[in-house]
Amino acid sequence: MFRALFLEGFFRPEGTIKDLIDMLLEQYDQFEGELRFRAPVAAIMNKDGKVQGVRLHNGEEITADAVLSTVGIPGTAQLSGWPLDIDQYIGKMTFMETISMIPELELPPERSGRTILFYSLKDQLSYHRPVEPIDASWGVICFPDNFQGIERRNDAPTQVRVTNAANYELWQQAAADKEQYRHVKEVCGRQSAAAVSKILGRYSQDAVFQDSFTPMTIERFTEKCGGAVYGSPIKIKSGRTPWSNLFIAGTDQGYLGIVGSMLSGVTIVNQHLLG
Known part of the structure; x- marks a missing residue:
């Protein structure tokens, strides 16, 4: 690694x-x-x-x-x-990832041009399954457009992807009701954005598109039990x-x-x- x-x-x-x-x-x-x-x-x-x-x-x-x-x-x-x-x-770690498309992303100078940021808002990182649907206190921020050799159109929005640890059982319970599932996604999306804003500034307020995939998305499209994207x-x-x-x-x-x-x-x- x-x-x-x-x-x-x-x-x-x-x-x-x-x-x-x-x-x-x-x-x-x-x-x-x-x-x-x-x-x-x-x-x-x-x-x-x-x-x-x-x-x-x-x-x-x-x-x-x-x-x-x-x-x-x-x-x-x-x-x-x-x-x-x-x-x-069955893997115990699963994640929620939120994708935001920002027309004009303005980052603090020390964050500009980065491709991957690993962050933790706590002094000690706790890499384990959270007790809440997600743990927004730590995660990974990715700017896919910042890889070397990738040319982006001037009018294309900037993509920001934020990954946070998630609790599969709580997402499974929420998925039993579509409205509840949608509500939990929205709440967790806001929690993630609020945490990342402490690092990037209020980046998501101008988003023209924002959506998240959850442990249920991972399980549905990969067949990995428990939404464990990294497997067993x-x-x-x-x-x-x-x-x-x-x-x-x-x-x-x-x-x-x-x-x-x-x-x-x-x-x-x-x-x-x-x-």
């Missing part, structure tokens, strides 16, 4: 994440891969120590010589019937499972972040499927 932060520096695609995904999809299409949308998996079918394929929620069965799972260790265990103590594999605290570095042709890839295999997750998939495929 020290080497990545202070010696090598951060990295982001030159365009947007969508641009990166489009490039990957084009390459996948050249390999004659088939991509299914809105086709959730209901079960990973197995028999006699080997995985046979997957069964979709609509009942369709797709056979396969091997299955590479990126839904995490808990999700893979639930789908396959893997006898596992799932609770110990226990990694399976080999990617192996009790079935000889079922493999774990992504953050639960060991690599972190978007690029790390993709690298994990490449590594597991090369090691177990193409090796």
Whole structure:
């Protein structure tokens, strides 16, 4: 982590994440891969120590010589019937991230031009799951437009992203009611902005757009139980499972972040499927 932060520096695609995904999809299409949308998996079918394929929620069965799972260790265990103590594999840390678009962002001189700021309003940082929906007293502030080599249009608003630790159970309770969920998002957004304003000034008052993703967003789009975006605290570095042709890839295999997750998939495929 020290080497990545202070010696090598951060990295982001030159365009947007969508641009990166489009490039990957084009390459996948050249390999004659088939991509299914809105086709959730209901079960990973197995028999006699080997995985046979997957069964979709609509009942369709797709056979396969091997299955590479990126839904995490808990999700893979639930789908396959893997006898596992799932609770110990569910990550405890999850986050809320608020994205603000500011037409003309004016920062204090000591903050200008920065890409990443780690902040704590307390003398001692408490890196743990908060007792409230979020803990705005510490977090990460990112200015994605400030990476070297990124050219921004003069009329384009500046993007400010603020990440704070969150409590999954409280967000899960709020999500049972849409209005309550929206209310908690608004309250937490204000709390985060108030805390960060002590560092950046009143940056969010002129925002033309502002929204947040929560632990529920993470869980919905990544299938990571508990909204644990960094996955299980226990990694399976080999990617192996009790079935000889079922493999774990992504953050639960060991690599972190978007690029790390993709690298994990490449590594597991090369090691177990193409090796």
